[in-house]
Amino acid sequence: MDQFKPLAKIAIPAAIEKAKHYRFLNEPSAAESICRDILRVEPNHQEVLVILILAMCDQFGTGYKVAPGTVLENIERLENEYERIYYRGISYERRGMASLRSDSPGSGFMAYDYFKDAMECYEKAEKLAPDHNNDPVLRWNTCTRLIERNHLEPMPKEECEPFLE
Secondary structure (H helix, E strand, O other): OOOOOOOOHHHHHHHHHHHHHHHHOOOHHHHHHHHHHHHHHOOOOHHHHHHHHHHHHHOOOOOOOOOHHHHHHHHHOOOOHHHHHHHHHHHHHHHHHHHHHHOOOOHHHHHHHHHHHHHHHHHHHHHHOOOOOOHHHHHHHHHHHHHHHOOOOOOOOOOOOOOOO
16 A cells, blocks of 8 residues: 655644534545544644544444544543543544444443443533533533433343352
């Protein structure tokens, strides 16, 4: 396979705008690719890491394979604790949405668990949020509505009797 061509450092601001544009056009794989090119030049660019994380999460359940672990690895690269927790919540929420859309056996239970994990993150993020930032509250409420609207519940615990010999 051919080697990737390097992005010129001076082109980074325009490339960031292009990555945002591709996300808005619902072309998350293009946005992800652009972010990866930028991060090859500036590995710790925080804004680009956020765009990359969101672009990867946009692809959950679309047939394009994005490993959730890879998303979490990029989240851990964020320098701000609030952002690490908040975007971890976004990741869980998007995985919950992908589970809901999959309509496979047990997907409702999986979606419930992901939404609850997201809500736990949003609760933690709310305590760390900058003044007048209600994003974690808005996301928490979205998850609550999704659980209610879709009548999601945790997987029932089966009562098993131990085998006697």
